[in-house]
Amino acid sequence: MAEVMNELNGRNPTLDDVARTARVSAATVSRFINNPAVVAQATAERIREAIAATGYIPNLLAGGLASSKSKMVAVLIPHLVDSMFNATIETMVDELSAAGMNVMLGLTGVSTVRTAELIRAALSRRVDAIISTGPLDAATIELARRSPALFLQVWELPEDPPGLAVGFSHKDAGRDIARFVVSRGYRNPHVVTADGSRAQLRRDGFVEEWRTLGGAEPTEATVTIPSTFGQARRVFSDMRRLDYPSDIVICGSDSLAQGLIVEAQAAGLRVPEDLAVMGFGNSAIAGEMRPTITTVDIDGARIAREAIAAIRRHAASGELEHRSIDVSFRLIARESA
Amino acid sequence: MAEVMNELNGRNPTLDDVARTARVSAATVSRFINNPAVVAQATAERIREAIAATGYIPNLLAGGLASSKSKMVAVLIPHLVDSMFNATIETMVDELSAAGMNVMLGLTGVSTVRTAELIRAALSRRVDAIISTGPLDAATIELARRSPALFLQVWELPEDPPGLAVGFSHKDAGRDIARFVVSRGYRNPHVVTADGSRAQLRRDGFVEEWRTLGGAEPTEATVTIPSTFGQARRVFSDMRRLDYPSDIVICGSDSLAQGLIVEAQAAGLRVPEDLAVMGFGNSAIAGEMRPTITTVDIDGARIAREAIAAIRRHAASGELEHRSIDVSFRLIARESA
């Protein structure tokens, strides 16, 4: 072993070094690493020992270049702080790890320009798949369409996705919320929308259905992404200042809803008796807040699993699927509304 | 342009394709891409056009293999959900993007085994640097020490780091909290510690200093990582059930503190009059909660900037620094304690 280390002379051991100490060809070592079942027992044992003796760590740059498979997946999200996607991403990373793949993380900040740059960067690294959230410009859609990498959009169902989509209809979710609000007898909703395309779709669905059901024009407010807890303070004080008749606030996220509850309570209001609040996303806090928060549950873990399963199918077969998987959503009535 | 596309015959354009259409050598195109200043104006223009015409996207796998620089940095954190590191990571990702580098994200789940696997995976991809949070086993420390990649530990200052460390003394932070609690006249702290090595250090610092200052033995509780909002419920009900005389709860994170405030208020207690609460981390909610949360601020953005600056220095010079950067911490007294 000492001799092996010595002849290396400081450089990293390569496949050839392992092959030499195991007295086999490089091809056989490569096979052992990528598909152990295909080499003979005795040979496998020698190679195993040689790898241990040399401290060999494969070079995936070289491997990827030769095989044109990087075993890397790009995951593109807007933010990390106060993000609705974190649980989904966490499941994705875990599932990818289990499949021997690593993830390249990109933060788009809801910018189509940044998104396009990150997609190019991902393609530069010859990722096997790109998982994207958020809007794409026309050129990027075209790039995605031509891409040899599997292109996945998650948490949404675009009209004509360039690749695969795993998500749900945000517009339908908005409509469902409207029906729920009517069924509970609320009359004056205040709709708080974040400045993202998905949030906008939910808002549109809500307002459309609300009108259809004969509701009076709702009041509205907007917040920027990431919609932090703190923006709730401004929204609430605006409502008071402008003397809105609101009996329920429809929030674009659970953290915003949580913030509104805190503000309302601090102002001496009871939730939901004096002011009801709805969230979106069913984050952990929604079920644990006092009062517990009425919200819409999205099965992020399922989105992640469907996405990764598609990537593994693609890795195995090489075929590019092109369809949409609707995981739907579920309104959860709790105490806050 | 159509001809250029045609002769490609479906495959991705390579550096050679660009070179051919620009009527220069591949070497010159490579120089243009990596250091435009070094090629002549007129040549540069021709290459620029050729790149646009062919739709060339460089292959960083090949580039990395040839140059043994991957322009990729591995970032290893325990979790994404309810994590104290997210703001730090977000700054890191932004800074790395600006420097033309991408990030490989690894989730360790506080497991040294997972951490070791991820470090091997990162080395397989020949990352330029590894940024790690959390404990390392002996073999991994040795691996990090030998690693050609820059090894950075952040949010902590280990005794004898294998590479660079950017963080602060958790034990000192715990001591500071003890002094603050004494100065405010609290007598019966309840210390809630998460099951991580850093949280444990803060707890030890607190208890040590508290005893030194003559305090009575504090009561204690532990929570698991990630310490979600919901664990606050159990901690609070245990305190009540066991009839602790607590006048202040020292929490391991702001979200835990927030949960305790909500629980205490729901039980009819006033914070801080009936029960004071302290957090840790100074997340956005800490300053926006009602009451605002007394906590300890860590300058995560500075940690990120120092780390990325070191990586850029390393990329430029190739030298491996080996030292510790203490960014310290700052106790922020607000309303909750």
Next chain:
DNA sequence: CTGAAAGCGCTTACAG
């Protein structure tokens, strides 16, 4: 089940 050899698409001294 195993080996020899070509090739993946870049970068980088070296020479001019």
Next chain:
DNA sequence: CTGAAAGCGCTTACAG
């Protein structure tokens, strides 16, 4: 400022 050529460390038909 530019080009020819070797080499980075793997994988994968092809042959046996």
